[in-house]
Amino acid sequence: MSSVTVRVPAKVNVQLSVGPLREDGYHDLVNVFHAVSIFDEVVAKESESITVSVTGKWSDQVPVDDSNLAIRAALALAKHAGRTYGADLIIHKDIPVAGGMAGGSADAAGALVACNELWGLGLPFDDLMEIAGDLGSDVPFSLLGGTAVGTGRGEQLSELPTGGTFHWVFALANGGLSTASVYAECDRLREAEAADVPWPQPNDSLLEALGTGDAYALGSHLSNDLQVAALNLRPELAPTLDAGRQHGALGAIVSGSGPTCAFLAIDALHARDLALSLTTTGAAHTAVPAYGPVHGATLV
Numbered sequence: 001m002s003s004v005t006v007r008v009p010a011k012v013n014v015q016l017s018v019g020p021l022r023e024d025g026y027h028d029l030v031n032v033f034h035a036v037s038i039f040d041e042v043v044a045k046e047s048e049s050i051t052v053s054v055t056g057k058w059s060d061q062v063p064v065d066d067s068n069l070a071i072r073a074a075l076a077l078a079k080h081a082g083r084t085y086g087a088d089l090i091i092h093k094d095i096p097v098a099g100g101m102a103g104g105s106a107d108a109a110g111a112l113v114a115c116n117e118l119w120g121l122g123l124p125f126d127d128l129m130e131i132a133g134d135l136g137s138d139v140p141f142s143l144l145g146g147t148a149v150g151t152g153r154g155e156q157l158s159e160l161p162t163g164g165t166f167h168w169v170f171a172l173a174n175g176g177l178s179t180a181s182v183y184a185e186c187d188r189l190r191e192a193e194a195a196d197v198p199w200p201q202p203n204d205s206l207l208e209a210l211g212t213g214d215a216y217a218l219g220s221h222l223s224n225d226l227q228v229a230a231l232n233l234r235p236e237l238a239p240t241l242d243a244g245r246q247h248g249a250l251g252a253i254v255s256g257s258g259p260t261c262a263f264l265a266i267d268a269l270h271a272r273d274l275a276l277s278l279t280t281t282g283a284a285h286t287a288v289p290a291y292g293p294v295h296g297a298t299l300v
């Protein structure tokens with residue numbers, strides 16, 4: 001096989017509950033992930049060494065050196081297999097960069113699946129999940145897709161059946177936010193308030209809404225503990241969230257660590273109208289309708 005293509009989705013967190021800061025610098029989470037229909041494509045081609053190049057909307061914002069998570073994924077896979085392998089990785093980016101939608105994690109997950117196939121390793125899914133967890137907290141979910149509750153750093157996943165398709169609009173912001181800086185701002189705010197940080201718990205009403213496919217109930221239970229921190233760093237997101245609510249969104253939250261804002265719509269038509277309203281009123285420069293859940297990293 002000389003070339004393999006893998007499609008990987010973005011995610012939104014419908015519940016992101018952040019526990020106290022751990023000694024290792026991470027936080028224990030209840031992180032309810034939901035994979036949505038904005039995709040990156042990772043192509044792996046036979047090569048002597050491991051390289052990466054990026055095409056598409058956000059290509060100029062993605063590093064192509066060894067800090068690129070897709071390269072690190074390919075290197076980790078080769079190490080796991082105990083041999084030196086090569087691959088030219090070509091990433092076609094549609095997921096916003098540093099946008100709180102796990103774009104970098106998606107590319108890492110895509111590289112794992114693509115190189116596993118290109119190199120004929122035939123590693124089972126569980127092995128890929130283990131390597132994924134070492135690469136980043138969100139990488140296992142990018143492999144798995146669907147809807148799932150993540151605990152620990154977010155890498156310990158249990159799948160959640162959903163009762164239907166949910167329709168979303170994602171308002172893209174100018175420039176990204178670093179995940180680490182948003183968590184640090186969250187810690188700073190909690191310290192300043194001397195707040196008692198409870199152990200994160202799943203919201204049963206939200207899980208029920210996902211299970212029954214009730215968009216109205218899901219919209220009213222969306223929550224993100226990183227949102228206050230993200231809004232502190234990017235105050236201009238607050239009017240964007242308000243505009244979405246005014247245009248009938250069932251729920252409006254910052255996606256993960258932001259700055260992308262996520263709006264839950266009633267149905268596909270409402271999502272299209274909502275996206276149009278957000279852009280024509282200037283509340284967002286780009287608004288993308290999408291649906292979920294969708295599959296994780298998939299060979300095409």
Ligand code: C5P
Nearest residue numbers: 025026027029136137153154179180183
């Ligand atoms: O795991 P990942 O490399 O994606 O995490 C990026 C940063 O986000 C970490 O360095 C940490 O600052 C923060 N983080 C956290 N708690 C988590 C996940 C991520 O504090 N559960």
